[in-house]
Amino acid sequence: MDLKTVTFEEGVISVLDQRKLPLEEKRVIIRSVRDAYDAIASMAVRGAPLIGIVAAFGASLSLCETREEWENAFYEGTRLLARSRPTAINLHWALKRAEKAFEKARSSGREAAYRAVIEEAEAIRREDALLCRKIGENLQPFIRDGGRYLTHCNAGALATAAYGTALAGFYVAREENKKIFVWVDETRPWLQGLRLTAWELTRGMIPHKVIADSAAAFLISRGEVDAVFTGADRIAANGDTANKIGTYALSLACRAHGIPFIVAAPRSTLDPSCPGGEEIPIEERGGEEITRIAGMGEMAEEAYNPAFDVTPYANITAIVTEEGVWRP
């Protein structure tokens, strides 16, 4: 499942435009730090791991944009990119790696610093593909032949360099010839489930059906779901996990009905500087994502649109990373 979510060639980043999927497969071309910022903030590119990769590549672009004051320009660029989305921690982690690579190389001049940042971004991308595969393997104890699972948002190949996090478990299960079925939350308001996860699972030949987010608890109550798998945008030191809005409600339903609630994410999603979920900043996006559906007129005057919520560690059965299974 390499969907070429991001490619890089000499000063030009190309990303699959996730706002257009599944109706159109178009790419967005990124030639400047500002372009990279816009692509992330507008959600042309999304998914915590993928945002990190694009930000790292994006950081290199400031070094193409100017030949003077390029050291300042680089830090201005990373500061701008760090503000593109507030909740996902991978963004900050990837930018820090880019900065470290930059600092090691800058005494050798602009060109060397540029190469070093690109190499670091390439490394992050390579590592992401490998660790997603590993997450998929580590998820297998929770996935059985004949099982029916539910996922929210898109924690798939489209959210990463390849394979995905939560969905990696399903892809590896398929390789191991387990027959599984996946319920896909449509994931309002942005419809990542309806638009992206369903598209991805169709390509991955995994049987699935889309449901309204609010139907998940009902399906769980009727015994139609064996476990819920989601990704994560930031995991606090105590295990509290920020993920797409709606994740917390799912964890309550799992808890009420005694089924596993599994978080799958790279180790880099853990933010040790954040003691608990209360400290995780929650991005609020424009109300028009709710009130204007598919370009129709304004349906209501005011909406409140938090993009993430926090699931307390007590509701999480296991957090699965490339390093193994953690039970907070």
Add this chain to the structure above:
Amino acid sequence: MDLKTVTFEEGVISVLDQRKLPLEEKRVIIRSVRDAYDAIASMAVRGAPLIGIVAAFGASLSLCETREEWENAFYEGTRLLARSRPTAINLHWALKRAEKAFEKARSSGREAAYRAVIEEAEAIRREDALLCRKIGENLQPFIRDGGRYLTHCNAGALATAAYGTALAGFYVAREENKKIFVWVDETRPWLQGLRLTAWELTRGMIPHKVIADSAAAFLISRGEVDAVFTGADRIAANGDTANKIGTYALSLACRAHGIPFIVAAPRSTLDPSCPGGEEIPIEERGGEEITRIAGMGEMAEEAYNPAFDVTPYANITAIVTEEGVWRP
């Protein structure tokens, strides 16, 4: 809040087309039992109490359509209408009242039977407006000045002859000069909250904001909601309540955070012949309500679209009817 959701004049029913709101205020003209069936099944008219009223008026139309075999035609008509939506019990209750009125009058001939059915439908409508007002009054102990409440779907004036059920509480609170704020679940897939409740509350001058359904649990976890109010489509003898899909998930969040979960409905919503929620038939609607948003292309291949779910009585703080407060 009389929105003229349904009017009747000599063989012609006119209903506000709720599929077009809020962008257009159009009416659907119903001249036959088949028209009435279509209006209910297609959700031009919706809301458990209102469906009952339209069905009762609709039953009279078969007596205009034929002068021979009119007794058979009447029963064929009520049988057809009874199949228009499976979950709401008010439909069956209203049709039974229409049948009783018919049976009393039929020995006096077709014309008298027709008049009797219309009179009964008018009575149901009149009673509904009065009892909704009474439900609003009975809800006041749960609504305080300065309170912030959440509602799902549309249990408002648009779902009834006037005032609504759950929303009646808010309208009466406003008359009593309580300042309240209402979070409105958008209510996928049909968006009754975004399209209908927000429109109604704007007309009723009640401050509100629309949220994605999946954000409700998060708002509750952050202390932003003092109680949740919903309507009901059918209440089993033990208090288990069928209502719009997503209601059950809300009840879990209320329970997890110790806030009241209140069901508001006419006494006729109670189905004593139904011992528990497992016995309530749950309507499954077409998957395209989920996969085709606002006329855009098909976003996914398959969806599962249950229109209702069941909230067990243990999760319900109180069921408020025109007769008072019942704690199941």
